[in-house]
Amino acid sequence: NAGVTQTPKFRILKIGQSMTLQCTQDMNHNYMYWYRQDPGMGLKLIYYSVGAGITDKGEVPNGYNVSRSTTEDFPLRLELAAPSQTSVYFCASTQQGVNSPLHFGNGTRLTVT
Amino acid sequence: AQKVTQAQTEISVVEKEDVTLDCVYETRDTTYYLFWYKQPPSGELVFLIRRNSFDEQNEISGRYSWNFQKSTSSFNFTITASQVVDSAVYFCALKGGTNAGKSTFGDGTTLTVKP
Numbered sequence: 001n002a003g004v005t006q007t008p009k010f011r012i013l014k015i016g017q018s019m020t021l022q023c024t025q026d027m028n029h030n031y032m033y034w035y036r037q038d039p040g041m042g043l044k045l046i047y048y049s050v051g052a053g054i055t056d057k058g059e060v061p062n063g064y065n066v067s068r069s070t071t072e073d074f075p076l077r078l079e080l081a082a083p084s085q086t087s088v089y090f091c092a093s094t095q096q097g098v099n100s101p102l103h104f105g106n107g108t109r110l111t112v113t
Numbered sequence: 114a115q116k117v118t119q120a121q122t123e124i125s126v127v128e129k130e131d132v133t134l135d136c137v138y139e140t141r142d143t144t145y146y147l148f149w150y151k152q153p154p155s156g157e158l159v160f161l162i163r164r165n166s167f168d169e170q171n172e173i174s175g176r177y178s179w180n181f182q183k184s185t186s187s188f189n190f191t192i193t194a195s196q197v198v199d200s201a202v203y204f205c206a207l208k209g210g211t212n213a214g215k216s217t218f219g220d221g222t223t224l225t226v227k228p
Binding site: 031033035040041042043045048050058088090092094096097098099100101102103104106107 | 117119122144145146148150156157158159160163165204206208209210214215216218219220221
């Protein structure tokens, strides 16, 4: 089982450039999330989706956009990259239900210089 | 609002020592789940265990054990006879019944087990 797949694994952007982080899952999970992890910090929620066509902001949405056209895919778009967006990004999915754990992708390490 | 606090930023032990990682949480939900995740040096995040708000029975799985106490809002994790492979960042997380499936994470505890 592939689980949650994120691409790319690493990326270096110049200030002002844009990019899309891809995330796809094959577990038919309705709920999907984007987190960022800064050094020595926990995971901060950027955006989440409870199903195709439905997205909502998390704690730190500024500078990002998402879409959810299918159950499987949940891409994260960075517009006008800034050094403050240097971080490791994790996509995750889960089944509906408070008892369901998160399944994470392997992360994307992004550096903005 | 939900909050998870892991007061221990870093812990260093020598192999075979026992170590306990602390987690304290805050929530207004009456139904919620607590989770522990492990992030080894390779970077992936792996689910370890979950416990619901109505089940205070402690659990032991091999060298790992978890102590959930609702009275003190704590969900602590103990590794017995630690090994080098236990070196990782450990995250405690809370998921409430009224939060659209969103999980709140602590800042993590970095455990280093020295040979």
